[in-house]
Amino acid sequence: MYDPVVFAVRIQGEIGEDWAEYFGARTISTEWTATGFPVTVLTTEPVDQAGLVGLINHVNMLGLPLVSVQCLSAPAENGPSIEGEA
DSSP states (O other), X not given: OXXXXXXXXXXXXXXXXXXXXXXXXXXXXXXXXXXXXXXXEEEEOSBOHHHHHHHHHHHHHTTOOEEEEEEOOOOSSSSOOOTTOO
16 A cells, blocks of 8 residues: 555556556556456556556546556555554
């Protein structure tokens, strides 16, 4: 949640690779559902939670249907330690 990680964000429909900079995506690819509909997969650069929310807001502002968000890499730790705090 605190460290940057890589996410795969799936959006219904097909978006061209020229949108990569707008979304801050490392790659943009298209998958096809079993019923033949396109789903765009945005693979992010390593982002923190705020960066992920920003990307999801971009998707929302464009009115694109969000299908899923998947964490592809986990940080070495689960966040900062709170031991010793009172």
